[in-house]
Amino acid sequence: MRTRIAAVMMTVAGIAGLSAAPAMATTATAEPGTTACTTVLNRPCLSHESNSGGVVGVARVTADPSQLTVVRVELRTQAAWGSPWETVASATTVRYGSAEATTQRVVTDKLRIVCATAGPALDAAxxxxxxxxxx
Structure with missing residues (x-):
């Protein structure tokens, strides 16, 4: 049992490491059809819509109108606890000011997460x- 708990903790740590940018990112939880975070410049807000027709991931970012902004959203699935997360749908938007990206609808019964990267397009840091x- 302890081995199984340790494996789960390592998986969670791996997910946190994959979702880290130069500064550690905060985790946002999302309910269908809602945005789970407050508006903060250059921080993506995530939501997802899940129904019998599949799952869609949505990411929005608020930015200065003169800033070239990028937002990328990915819908990832995991076959079983401890297995790698696989990207099954993604979308990227680059534009001046605030931006939004939405994945294609995916039908799956696997465990899912939505991840987004956003901020100034010309400054990855x-x-x-x-x-x-x-x-």
Whole structure:
């Protein structure tokens, strides 16, 4: 049992490491059809819509209108606890000011997370990555 708990903790630590940007990203939880975080410049807000037709991941970022902004959202699945997360759908938007990206709808019964990276397109060091909790 302790081995299994340790494996789960290592998986969680791995997810946190994958979702870290130059500064540690905060984790946002999302409920279907809602945005789970407050508006903060250059920090992505995540949501997902999950129904019998599949799952869609959405990421929004608020930015200065003169800033070239990038937002990338990924829908990832995991076949079983401890196995690697695989990206099954992604979308990227680059534009001036605030931006939004939405993945394609994916039908799956596997464990899922939505991750997003957003911030100034010309300065990767200031981009922030955030992921939802598995759902």
């Amino acid at each position: 200031q981009q922030v990555t955030t992921c939802t909790n598995p759902f």
